[in-house]
Amino acid sequence: MALHKPQMHLLAYDIADPRRLVRVHRTCKQWGVPLQYSVFLVPLTPADVPGLLAELGDIIDAREDDIRVYPIPARVEVAHYGRQGLPEGIALVGGRFGGEKLAGLAARGRARPARAA
Secondary structure, three states: OOOOOOEEEEEEEEOOOHHHHHHHHHHHHHHOEEEEOOEEEEEEOOOHHHHHHHHHHOOOOOOOOEEEEEEOOOOOOOOOOOOOOOOOOOEEEOOEEEOHHHHHHHHHHHOOOOOOO
């Protein structure tokens, strides 16, 4: 994969403390789109992954919390049951990611503002 080409990732977390949970959720919303309460679709380049994990690592307690980031292949079969809670403008169709909002999210990921110290 090219270093500067975003690939979709699935980010999931389990955070024990409510305050850390809010901070992790806010941080994940800056990077991606929530699919469920603790699951996000995140466009990341290989260079972005360590930065995201470092940012989240500054928030969590690694003894109590769990964060996982899984790369999603370009071609993937997606099945869902029940209501589909994807945000408007985002569709998972035919195993491919689509929608202008997702493309905008990928572009935003490359131009993400520096985080405060």
